[in-house]
Amino acid sequence: MPGPRPVLAKKPCVYKHILIPTDGSRSADKALEAGIEFARREKAKVTLFTAVPEYRLPDEAEPPAGSAISLSEHQRVSREKAQAILQPAAERLRAAGVECDTAYSECDRPCEAIIETAQSRGCDLILMSSRGRHGPGDLGYGSEAHEVLSHSSIPTLVYR
Numbered sequence: 001m002p003g004p005r006p007v008l009a010k011k012p013c014v015y016k017h018i019l020i021p022t023d024g025s026r027s028a029d030k031a032l033e034a035g036i037e038f039a040r041r042e043k044a045k046v047t048l049f050t051a052v053p054e055y056r057l058p059d060e061a062e063p064p065a066g067s068a069i070s071l072s073e074h075q076r077v078s079r080e081k082a083q084a085i086l087q088p089a090a091e092r093l094r095a096a097g098v099e100c101d102t103a104y105s106e107c108d109r110p111c112e113a114i115i116e117t118a119q120s121r122g123c124d125l126i127l128m129s130s131r132g133r134h135g136p137g138d139l140g141y142g143s144e145a146h147e148v149l150s151h152s153s154i155p156t157l158v159y160r
Helices: 026-042 071-095 110-120 141-151
Strands: 017-021 045-052 100-106 125-129 156-159
Touching: 017 026, 017 110, 026 045, 026 071, 026 125, 026 156, 045 071, 045 110, 071 100, 100 110, 110 125, 110 141, 125 141, 141 156
Parallel strands: 017 045, 017 125, 045 100, 125 156
Antiparallel strands: none
């Protein structure tokens, strides 16, 4: 007569809070899709993040004041750009049943802003895209993946 059947324990979720940086590109969109599935499987919360350029004071070499904008106007435009990237992505996550929030930063070094946001939000994984290019043609978050991998103490999954 066989003994009692062993009770199989449920696999514990490893990641509870994932940061997914996005710049709205096709490459970042593919990473977002992978991130949605990964977050659903892990039952993890997601913070979506984007970085927009910092405010720059016009220098003397630039054309007269017609092209310069105020700091408050720059902040308004930056917020709108960030929302245009983050809101559709957040809607996709919520439609998939994944809890999420959004964050953005005015920063000319996205890798630093990504790491800082992941740390301040208590994320235990960064999931980001890479375009798989190197050299002068390596633009956007694809060029930031190597920097995040090199400088972050938070585990980072790069979706290529």
